Each structure stands twice: as structure tokens, then as C-alpha cells.
Amino acid sequence: xxxxxxxxxxxxxxxxxxxxxxxxxxxxxxxxxxxxxxxxxxxxxxxxxxxxxxxxxxxxxxxxxxxxxxxxxxxxxxxxxxxxxxxxxxxxxxxxxxxxxxxxxxxxxxxxxxxxxxxxxxxxxxxxxxxxxxxxxxxxxxxxxxxxxxxxx
Numbered sequence: 111x112x113x114x115x116x117x118x119x120x121x122x123x124x125x126x127x128x129x130x131x132x133x134x135x136x137x138x139x140x141x142x143x144x145x146x147x148x149x150x151x152x153x154x155x156x157x158x159x160x161x162x163x164x165x166x167x168x169x170x171x172x173x174x175x176x177x178x179x180x181x182x183x184x185x186x187x188x189x190x191x192x193x194x195x196x197x198x199x200x201x202x203x204x205x206x207x208x209x210x211x212x213x214x215x216x217x218x219x220x221x222x223x224x225x226x227x228x229x230x231x232x233x234x235x236x237x238x239x240x241x242x243x244x245x246x247x248x249x250x251x252x253x254x255x256x257x258x259x260x261x262x263x
Contacts, residue, residue, distance in 0.1 A: 125168030127213040127223070137245040138211035141175065146228065146238035147183060147201045154195035155202075161235060163206070165226035170212045176205040203241065214240050 114128075129136035148155060159174045180190040183201040196202045217224030217239040228236040 136213045141207045141244045143242045144238045148236045151235045156195045161230040171209045172206045178203040
């Protein structure tokens, strides 16, 4: 771990993310696109399904807004566009929307913030990686040093 002078342990809550405020500050995601592999779901996953996502230390309910395409698990090639549902042992590209502010990043940029598990009924239903993120631009507090760098640009 590391220490921050102004913060105490009681100020930090589950799901908080530390980032470099000067170069690449973290922002909450409004929606994100992810590749999901369904492992152990008793039924079908459809649009509107809202399980809990476990990403880094955050546990936040996220809604499956749209099933974009069903893909082959091994090759990654598209099998079907805009499927109605996804079943066990199938993979899909989906659009997810967090119910609360949640920090995620694409798996290629920051792999620890790009992995997640989908949990429902006290068990892991699916796993996935984040492909792209639509970030909330109005969130976050800018430090004095980050503001100075922004003025220079």
C-alpha cells in the first residue's frame, strides 16, 4: 500500500480508485462495452438483466442495456448481431450501465480495472473484460497541481 497525507483510512470506502490526477485522472463510467462469457446461469440473460458486478473492490449492480452481438468463445468472431438472449457457455459483446458511479477502464489500458465477475444468487454467473468505456466528464475533483498543468496546455 501507500500513504496519502490528507486522507485517513476512514475516508476511503470500497470501490475507490487512486489515479494520477495530472496525466490520466479516473472518471466514473456512464456505460461501457464488455465481452462477457456466461458460465453458470440457470436461465437466459436478456436485455434489462441487472446482476451485481464485482470489479476491483467495487460491488455495484449493472444493467445489461443491450446485447450487441453473440460471439464465438474461442475465435472471437461474431455469430449473431443483436441476439435476444445469451445462455450457458456462450459469449457476447454487451453494453452495461452501472446503477451508481463506478470506475472501470478498458482491459488493454488498465487490466486490473478491466476485469469483472457477474454475480447473482450468491454465485458467479459470468466473467468478462471491458472493451470500451463512455466516461462521465463532470465527475472528480482537480488538484492544484493538475489545474496548473491544464493551464499550461
